[in-house]
Amino acid sequence: MIAYFDCFSGISGDMTLAALIDLGVPVDWLKNTLAEKLPLQGFDLEAQTVDCSGISARQVSVIARDDAERDYRAISGLISESALPASVIETALAMFDRLAEAEAKIHGCAKQDVHFHEVGGVDSIVDMVGAALAVDYLGIDEVVASPLPLGSGSVECRHGTLPVPAPATAALLEGVPVYGSDIPFELVTPTGAAIITTLAKSFDNLPDMILAKTGYGAGSRKHSGGPNVLRVITGRNRTGVSDSMMLVETCIDDMNPEIYGYLTDRLFADGAKDVYMIPVYMKKGRPGTMVQVLCEKARKDDIASRILTETSAIGVRYWPVQRRVLERCVVTVETTFGPVAAKQVCTPDGDTRIAPEYESCRRIAEEQDIALQSVYRAAVCGKVEPESQNIR
Numbered sequence: 001m002i003a004y005f006d007c008f009s010g011i012s013g014d015m016t017l018a019a020l021i022d023l024g025v026p027v028d029w030l031k032n033t034l035a036e037k038l039p040l041q042g043f044d045l046e047a048q049t050v051d052c053s054g055i056s057a058r059q060v061s062v063i064a065r066d067d068a069e070r071d072y073r074a075i076s077g078l079i080s081e082s083a084l085p086a087s088v089i090e091t092a093l094a095m096f097d098r099l100a101e102a103e104a105k106i107h108g109c110a111k112q113d114v115h116f117h118e119v120g121g122v123d124s125i126v127d128m129v130g131a132a133l134a135v136d137y138l139g140i141d142e143v144v145a146s147p148l149p150l151g152s153g154s155v156e157c158r159h160g161t162l163p164v165p166a167p168a169t170a171a172l173l174e175g176v177p178v179y180g181s182d183i184p185f186e187l188v189t190p191t192g193a194a195i196i197t198t199l200a201k202s203f204d205n206l207p208d209m210i211l212a213k214t215g216y217g218a219g220s221r222k223h224s225g226g227p228n229v230l231r232v233i234t235g236r237n238r239t240g241v242s243d244s245m246m247l248v249e250t251c252i253d254d255m256n257p258e259i260y261g262y263l264t265d266r267l268f269a270d271g272a273k274d275v276y277m278i279p280v281y282m283k284k285g286r287p288g289t290m291v292q293v294l295c296e297k298a299r300k301d302d303i304a305s306r307i308l309t310e311t312s313a314i315g316v317r318y319w320p321v322q323r324r325v326l327e328r329c330v331v332t333v334e335t336t337f338g339p340v341a342a343k344q345v346c347t348p349d350g351d352t353r354i355a356p357e358y359e360s361c362r363r364i365a366e367e368q369d370i371a372l373q374s375v376y377r378a379a380v381c382g383k384v385e386p387e388s389q390n391i392r
Contacts, residue, residue, distance in 0.1 A: 005145040006231040010187025013127025014060045015230040019217030020134035022058040037083040043122045053227035057216035064122035072100040091132035099194040102171035145200040147177035151187040169193045177203045209235030246300045247321045250313040253288030271299040333382035340379040
């Protein structure tokens with residue numbers, strides 16, 4: 001499932017939790033799971049329905065009876081040793097890890113020594129771990145967010161009066177598209193910034209999807225800029241949807257060709273979707289190689305840096321491109337030779353086809369001393385295991 005975080009009025013931890021609750025996460029289940037599996041005591045979680053400029057939204061309050069502040073080491077230990085699902089632990093740790101890195105950069109200390117003030121209490125832990133737990137409960141496996149609006153003025157915190165955005169928020173939002181506003185409040189809090197920069201794979205317009213449901217999470221303040229809510233829209237991919245990507249390329253005519261294979265492996269590790277090596281003729285008729293990399297927008301800088309670091313190139317070109325992709329998922333196909341890993345692809349006319357995985361077919365062919373193409377044919381005609389038929 002895709003979730004689009006429409007942050008037209010900013011984002012905070014409680015707004016995120018409220019929007020996800022509005023989408024269907026039971027409040028009691030969320031509270032009890034955090035209390036039992038984290039485990040986290042000394043808090044209560046309350047949700048109510050409020051009116052925000054004519055929009056019915058949920059508003060969440062974390063009532064903390066334990067106001068102790070914790071450092072990064074204590075919080076990461078609490079999460080790591082919990083009984084929460086592994087995916088929830090990984091996401092929650094990533095949120096606090098990003099926050100600790102931002103704070104360490106600001107205060108000039110080691111990440112492990114960061115002491116959280118405003119975000120080290122029970123309420124912030126509930127917001128961030130609760131958000132990770134709620135995303136898992138709803139089955140959200142892809143998050144896209146809108147560009148983020150930043151307020152103006154100042155905010156009061158433990159270190160005194162700080163400009164908006166707060167230093168931690170500004171550090172967390174490096175590389176993220178933002179825009180200014182005249183609203184004299186903090187629209188994106190450090191907690192909200194840590195949550196959305198961890199969850200979102202990109203910051204862009206609403207992706208193509210078949211809309212399923214919309215949830216609204218209300219903030220605690222009212223302002224003149226419209227409803228102070230976070231809107232989260234969920235849906236599923238449409239077959240053959242368009243996807244915004246980046247194409248990064250350069251041409252090389254003076255590099256040891258042995259490096260290209262290594263470069264390809266590193267580019268894929270950096271998040272490249274496809275890597276192409278294209279023969280070209282360059283100045284003075286010299287044969288060269290054009291390196292083209294297809295990647296998500298968020299990976300563009302990493303890909304460019306990798307090319308400039310690992311090759312003899314002195315520059316790269318890049319521009320946005322659109323691609324059309326079919327829904328697909330990894331499945332297991334039963335054949336007369338044994339189970340074969342494959343991809344199941346859904347075509348625009350609603351039909352499906354099987355694309356066997358080479359390494360899986362090769363392993364069977366070598367182990368049983370049979371022709372590789374025989375394994376391929378068996379896999380294409382084989383039976384997909386029922387538990388593997390969920391196409392995404």
